Ligand SMILES: Nc1ncnc2c1ncn2[C@@H]1O[C@H](COP(=O)(O)OP(=O)(O)OP(=O)(O)O)[C@@H](O)[C@H]1O
């Protein structure tokens with residue numbers, strides 16, 4: 001056994017070798033330790049299951065012999081998977097003679113891969129490394145999903161709690177009519193917000209699932225931008241932010257108007273959200289050979305260089321974003337829509353001191 005650690009740093013895995021033959025365990029251990037892993041051994045199924053339940057740090061990968069006296073490998077695998085998600089990767093080892101059956105059954109039960117004995121040392125090391133890598137990616141994904149769900153639940157629950165409180169207010173007998181009226185208005189606004197959030201979640205998951213389609217037609221930018229600008233004008237006025245829209249190029253672009261409106265909505269909503277009172281938001285565009293580039297500049301906080309790569313991902317917010325509410329879906333949706341049109345979207349420093357968001361649409 002060599003002293004050299006061949007495995008790249010950070011790829012060291014917690015491995016359990018399960019085989020009734022001591023000679024096999026010795027061989028596999030040698031190969032895997034040589035590749036930098038921490039290896040434990042079990043000589044039968046029950047011992048393996050006990051180790052899996054107790055080992056700290058947890059076992060990430062099990063190399064499992066199929067034919068063992070007593071509890072065979074297939075039964076061990078079944079019990080590992082019966083414990084639910086988040087278990088280790090399992091590689092089953094089977095002899096050439098009983099291959100097809102055992103492999104089929106093993107994969108059915110959730111084995112990640114199989115190896116046929118006798119095993120080539122290099123192949124063993126490579127398969128274990130690959131399975132560990134996949135296992136880690138799977139775990140990261142699961143954690144990400146849990147985080148996102150928790151955040152969404154929070155976003156949905158908070159307004160629901162307020163709605164229920166407002167309902168109680170309305171129900172109370174000694175309420176003045178104007179208070180009742182105000183409470184009803186607040187409820188209506190909150191329900192609208194919730195509706196928009198649910199729409200965003202739906203759009204974002206459609207984009208993610210690739211079942212989102214656009215129907216681009218020749219349109220002019222001023223027609224595309226107008227409905228959003230009209231909606232945000234009163235908000236800008238209330239916040240004392242100048243919303244300046246330059247005359248936009250008249251060349252037709254290929255756009256699904258309803259979808260591109262969502263892009264304008266999300267970019268203007270962000271620009272206004274992050275620009276302090278007295279600031280300015282500036283919408284302008286330039287004509288390129290094949291496309292038109294639209295800029296939404298603001299005089300707000302800007303987006304730090306390091307955050308620019310992640311803010312277009314679902315549920316991702318920058319440091320300032322997290323303090324201003326929202327769910328981190330707006331830019332993911334904008335990017336998905338622009339991408340579906342064959343355009344690009346990016347974030348840069350704006351000449352106004354804040355952020356510049358630029359997206360392109362192809363010319364008709
Ligand atoms: N104009 C801007 N100025 C500064 N930071 C911005 C701007 N636009 C976006 N960001 C940053 O990018 C993050 C992601 O924006 P995005 O629109 O996806 O989500 P959000 O606005 O936080 O929530 P939502 O749009 O779902 O209500 C924001 O949280 C913020 O950190």
Ligand SMILES: [Mg+2]
Pocket residue numbers: 266269270326329330331
């Ligand atoms: Mg937003």
